[in-house]
Amino acid sequence: MQEDFFPAAEKILSDIENVLKKNPNLIGFEIIPTLDNENKSPVLHVENSLGLASWSVKPLYRYAYNRLLELRQNRNKREDPSTISRWLLGALLLNPDVTTFWNMRRELVKNGRLESTGELHFVAIVLYYKAKCFEAFAYRRWLLQFMLIGDSHTSNVETILEREMTIATISADRYANNYHAWNHREYIVTTFQNSSPENYVEFLKSEWLSSGEWCSLHISDYSGFAYRQFLIKKLLQINRNPEQPTRPETTCREILTNFLNLDIPSLMNAPSHEVLNYLHSTSGILPRHDVNYSAILAGLSYWVEECLFNEELLNLYPGHEAFWYHRRFLSHLLIVLTISYERYSVYKIELIDQKIPRLCSKDVIETRGVNFRSKYSPSHLETAYSRRNSDIIDKARKIGGHQNVMGERFAKFLSGRGLVV
Structure with missing residues (x-):
């Protein structure tokens, strides 16, 4: 032509x-x-x-x-x-959004015409130019699967996956609210869990720390907080394994007692299930022999830690909506954990993504009434959370402006879910 x-x-x-x-x-x-x-x-x-x-x-x-x-x-x-x-x-470097061209490149890799490691380097360069390219991230995940299936790459799988975290971070830094980069990071966490379970806990803890630092530097970027929500779920799930504690139990108890603002020596010495019963105000629940309550306590401590982190950011940087929407997730998670513990004496993480009314089965409705979040006394944990929310909302009202608007919306959100303000 x-x-x-x-x-x-x-x-x-x-x-x-x-x-x-x-x-x-x-x-x-x-x-x-x-x-x-x-x-x-x-x-x-x-x-x-x-x-x-x-x-x-x-x-x-x-x-x-x-x-x-x-x-x-x-x-x-x-x-x-x-x-x-x-x-x-040339075509993909200039316009990486064409799926057909990535599929043609896949064919070359499968036929041995292109080497996988070199392809990862090429995609990294593409993502530097266009950091929010879904097709490039999808091709990169395909490459990783292709590589990890082969025996020649099993020895350096951790190195490969840790490099992916660097690529995801660079992409997130170069384009705000880059959910494709954070979704890629979630994929790597899950892949690491399956490929290297013996080092997964340390990897997850490292992600928890590094993502917190990133969010502190990108205070208006909600995508980073969405990733933190993903990590909280993972941390709650990993604590089901008694052989892989994510933090010492003494540290967990200190975090929880500080959050409640109570000096109760018995909480530092009592069995883990008694501490949890006190926090959830469920003294009548007997411990189950098949449950690791120390692990449950550790999982709850991460929720508390995130609430404190959120409060710190709200106080330092008023007016940022990302913090308020993240706190809505933390509120939703508290309700889920409370209902789950009362019903099963454990935290069933599978319930988190459900809407609250779907958690309200017949037995819960009968014991709590139709408006199940308002017809019973709040637990010690919910009381402490509500007290902190009241302080946050009061500060927002004093600051005024957009911070006040967000505080009032959050108060309405809490009221609609039966959490006292």
Whole structure:
């Protein structure tokens, strides 16, 4: 086609390909605004950065796109795999949102024409340029699955997955509210759990700390807090295993007593199930022999820790909606944990994603009334949480403005769920 005639296209694509092959430390790719100048190479390579002059972007992409489209439409046409790879390189680097081109690259990997490790490097460069590209993240996860199936990569699986965390962090830093990056991070956590269970607890604790630091630096980005919610669920689940404690029991009890603002020596020395019965005001519940109550206590301490972290951010940075919406999740989680403990004497994490009315089965309705959150006395844990919420809302009212608006909305949210303000 005359409109995609660009004599320099193959030379430019070859130059880009050579840079990627020769520099394994290449970090990213950018389009450099320049005036028309076809007498100079548009490919710029400075240290660990790759650039392409803006005047060449449109004709280069049109050339690669049309070549690939012709190849896709004419299945009988044969082309050298290295040439196809080069066309795909240019097309995806400039526009990584085309699913068909990623599928063509998958075919090259499965046929042994492209090496998986090199592909991970290429996708990292694509994500540096377009950090919120779903197709790039999907292809990256496919590559990881493809690699982890092979025996040759099982020895360095932790190194591979930890590198993925770095890629996800860079993408989240470069694009606000990048849920694709955080979803990728969630995928890596789950993959790590299945691939390296012996080191999973330490990995999860490391994620808990690092994500907290990230959220402290990106106070308006709710996607980071959504990831924290995912981690809380994981931490509650991992504590089912008595052989993998996430923190010392003494630390858990100190966090809980400080939250209640009570100096009760018996809480530091009593059996774990008695502490939980006190917190939930369920003294009549007898301990089950098949339950690790120390693990349940540790899981609850993470919820408390997150409430305190949330309060600190609300006080330091008033007016940010992300903090208020995150606290709604913490409120919902408290209700779920309370109902779960009263019904099963354990925390059933499977209930968290359910709507509150669905948790209200016939036996709960009979014991608590139709409005089951308002027809019974709150537990010690709920009382302490409500007291802290009252302080937060009062401060929001004093500050006024948008902070007051968010505080009133939160108060209405709590009231609608039977949590006293």
